[in-house]
Amino acid sequence: MMSSSLSSQFSETQKGMTLIEMVIAIAVAGIAIAGLAAAFSSIVSRTADPMIQTQAQIAAESLMEEILLKPFNDPLSGTACPTAPSGRQNFDNICDYNGYTTSGVADQTGTAVTGLENYDVSVTVANSALGSVAASESLLVTVTVTSPLGASVVLNAYRTDY
Numbered sequence: 341m342m343s344s345s346l347s348s349q350f351s352e353t354q355k356g357m358t359l360i361e362m363v364i365a366i367a368v369a370g371i372a373i374a375g376l377a378a379a380f381s382s383i384v385s386r387t388a389d390p391m392i393q394t395q396a397q398i399a400a401e402s403l404m405e406e407i408l409l410k411p412f413n414d415p416l417s418g419t420a421c422p423t424a425p426s427g428r429q430n431f432d433n434i435c436d437y438n439g440y441t442t443s444g445v446a447d448q449t450g451t452a453v454t455g456l457e458n459y460d461v462s463v464t465v466a467n468s469a470l471g472s473v474a475a476s477e478s479l480l481v482t483v484t485v486t487s488p489l490g491a492s493v494v495l496n497a498y499r500t501d502y
Contacts (some may be wrong), residue, residue, distance in 0.1 A: 348418040389489065396493040399445045399459060400485040404495050406448060406480055407463065408432050420501070421465075434479055434499055438465035442488075445485070458488040470498045477501045 353497045354408055357365070369461045374460035387411045429449050440463040445456035461484070468480035479499045 366382060385391060393491060393493070394487055395456060396459060396485045396487040396491065399453075399461065400483045400493045400495045403461065403463070403485075404481065404483045404497055407437050407460045407465075407483070408435055408497060408499055410436070412479070420467075420479075432479065435465050437463045437481070439463070460486040468498070472498065473500050 380434075410431065411433050413420050414435075416422075416432075420433075421438070422433075424436040424438065425431065427450070428437075428440065428446075431440075440461075442461050443457075444457075445453045445459050445461060447453065461493050463484075464482045467475040468478055469475040469480040477500055481497050482498060483495045484492055
């Protein structure tokens with residue numbers, strides 16, 4: 341009779357896990373969590389990138405707007421590109437911005453913009469033909485802002501003598 345009671349014990353469904361099964365489950369879970377943690381850290385390290393790129397874009401657009409609002413010709417001499425005065429606050433025509441470079445974004449008066457100290461700004465202005473408009477009557481303005489990450493935003497705009 342003993343054999344019948346033993347066989348009935350083994351025929352019942354097994355409940356729980358063995359030690360080996362538990363160790364394997366923990367190892368698999370650990371590998372999965374490590375993979376997720378690596379992916380998460382990569383994503384978290386780049387969360388500021390869009391903000392930095394947007395700040396560079398806005399700084400470039402702001403400077404470009406400032407430049408394009410200036411007269412084509414110098415108000416005093418009436419010529420397109422006389423010698424530029426020193427200091428951005430004294431710029432009174434588009435060509436005055438040619439060769440302007442600065443480390444850190446500043447407003448027109450030279451006041452540094454807080455939080456944008458690590459951005460580099462440069463401007464070039466050159467005569468450039470635009471379709472049927474002669475090069476002497478057209479200026480190509482290029483504003484470049486480089487972010488702390490090394491990514492550059494480059495804006496180009498033409499201004500004609502209308």
